[in-house]
Amino acid sequence: MSKTLVAYFSASGTTERAARELAKAAGADLYAIRPAVPYTKADLNWMDKKSRSTLEMNDKQSRPALADRDANIEAYDTVLLGFPIWWYTVPRIVNSFLESYDFSGKKIVLFATSGGSGLSGSAAALKGSVAANTKLIEGGMLNGGQTAAGLKAWVEKVL
Numbered sequence: 001m002s003k004t005l006v007a008y009f010s011a012s013g014t015t016e017r018a019a020r021e022l023a024k025a026a027g028a029d030l031y032a033i034r035p036a037v038p039y040t041k042a043d044l045n046w047m048d049k050k051s052r053s054t055l056e057m058n059d060k061q062s063r064p065a066l067a068d069r070d071a072n073i074e075a076y077d078t079v080l081l082g083f084p085i086w087w088y089t090v091p092r093i094v095n096s097f098l099e100s101y102d103f104s105g106k107k108i109v110l111f112a113t114s115g116g117s118g119l120s121g122s123a124a125a126l127k128g129s130v131a132a133n134t135k136l137i138e139g140g141m142l143n144g145g146q147t148a149a150g151l152k153a154w155v156e157k158v159l
């Protein structure tokens with residue numbers, strides 16, 4: 001039987017709520033991807049061209065530091081990886097997370113939350129951050145309102 005981890009980055013709590021519900025539905029362990037320096041409200045101001053998140057997202061090489069590296073990835077076959085969509089794509093801290101572990105031979109299913117953007121292109125944006133034999137799959141948007149049964153069906157479909 002394969003072992004599943006739900007790993008997520010959440011700056012405002014929205015993705016965290018989705019990840020917690022998903023972990024329950026999947027019977028999976030839960031891991032929070034946390035930045036070494038937590039994001040403040042000012043850091044997340046997308047209208048400010050000098051805000052931390054704007055500067056990170058404008059630099060494709062940006063890799064924000066992680067608070068820790070204790071996810072024990074080797075114990076899992078599948079990772080359900082969640083994040084909010086920032087500037088129509090994956091936050092750079094997700095690249096930091098992926099580049100900090102060996103995902104060789106593992107399956108990573110992406111899920112995201114967003115007020116208006118979709119997940120399309122996220123797997124391509126992350127491809128360079130994992131080993132070539134890592135299977136990256138765009139799972140879908142989990143913006144809330146899913147029932148436990150609906151999440152369970154989603155998990156069965158993507159696993």
